[in-house]
Amino acid sequence: MSGIVYLVGAGPGDPELLTLQAVRILERAEVVLHDRLVHPDVLGWVPKAALVTNVGKAPGGIGWSQAAIHRALIDYAQQGKTVVRLQGGDPFVFARGSEEVLALTAAGVSVTVVPGISSALAAPALAGIPVTSRGLSAAVHIAEVHDPARMEWDLLASTAATLVLLMGMAHLKTISAALIAHGKPAKTPAAVITWASYPEQTAVWGTLAELPALATGHRLAAPGVVVIGPVAKRLPILEVPRPRVSDAHEASST
Numbered sequence: 430m431s432g433i434v435y436l437v438g439a440g441p442g443d444p445e446l447l448t449l450q451a452v453r454i455l456e457r458a459e460v461v462l463h464d465r466l467v468h469p470d471v472l473g474w475v476p477k478a479a480l481v482t483n484v485g486k487a488p489g490g491i492g493w494s495q496a497a498i499h500r501a502l503i504d505y506a507q508q509g510k511t512v513v514r515l516q517g518g519d520p521f522v523f524a525r526g527s528e529e530v531l532a533l534t535a536a537g538v539s540v541t542v543v544p545g546i547s548s549a550l551a552a553p554a555l556a557g558i559p560v561t562s563r564g565l566s567a568a569v570h571i572a573e574v575h576d577p578a579r580m581e582w583d584l585l586a587s588t589a590a591t592l593v594l595l596m597g598m599a600h601l602k603t604i605s606a607a608l609i610a611h612g613k614p615a616k617t618p619a620a621v622i623t624w625a626s627y628p629e630q631t632a633v634w635g636t637l638a639e640l641p642a643l644a645t646g647h648r649l650a651a652p653g654v655v656v657i658g659p660v661a662k663r664l665p666i667l668e669v670p671r672p673r674v675s676d677a678h679e680a681s682s683t
């Protein structure tokens with residue numbers, strides 16, 4: 430009897446931003462293989478008896494190979510287990526979800542996907558930045574910048590769409606210089622949001638030209654999302670405490 434693999438998005442970090450479906454599946458998991466950027470409290474929903482393994486890559490790329498992850502997912506599923514492959518954000522946004530679906534289905538293993546809130550949208554929103562806004566931006570271009578040499582800078586510089594850039598914290602100088610060199614105005618508003626939804630979330634605002642200095646001045650560290658475009662200015666959102674499911678649980682049990 431073959432088990433099933435659930436490809437689950439864990440959201441940007443804060444466990445309160447998990448979907449209800451993700452929680453219900455985690456509660457039934459027998460095996461969980463998770464990414465590095467999954468908040469430890471998210472694993473609090475997993476039964477104590479489950480086998481939980483971090484298969485994420487540390488900076489520098491050391492960790493499980495993708496082939497080893499495929500093999501483990503297939504092996505556990507073929508043992509009849511309920512397996513969760515837990516990925517930060519959404520499993521189909523700059524993650525290896527599609528490759529895992531193909532490997533699993535090729536091996537005859539059932540797989541289903543539970544979308545998560547991607548940091549590409551959550552980080553700007555949590556910092557009070559609307560990625561689209563009537564009259565300012567009618568489109569969003571989400572890109573990853575882990576290899577700046579492979580970017581289409583002319584396209585990114587000429588589009589009126591809001592740019593949301595992931596995996597770019599090590600390349601802010603290049604991002605700023607390349608976009609300006611390809612014609613994006615140096616005064617275009619820009620923001621960087623790091624550790625979105627974590628207690629240490631930090632957001633800074635400035636211009637495209639100021640991007641590298643902003644990050645060094647505030648000692649920003651990955652993970653971070655860069656937003657560039659007229660919308661990259663902060664809306665006046667009040668910092669009020671958010672209602673938390675965990676608080677409601679505590680209140681009802683006292």
Ligand SMILES: C[S@@+](CC[C@H](N)C(=O)[O-])C[C@H]1O[C@@H](n2cnc3c(N)ncnc32)[C@H](O)[C@@H]1O
Pocket residue numbers: 441442466516517518519520521522523524546547548549552594595596597622623624625626627651652653654
């Ligand atoms: C390999 S990609 C994974 C993206 C993920 N699948 C998603 O949908 O959010 C990792 C990048 O996501 C971004 N990221 C993930 N979590 C973040 C967070 N809590 N705050 C800011 N950026 C985050 C960073 O740009 C990081 O380098």
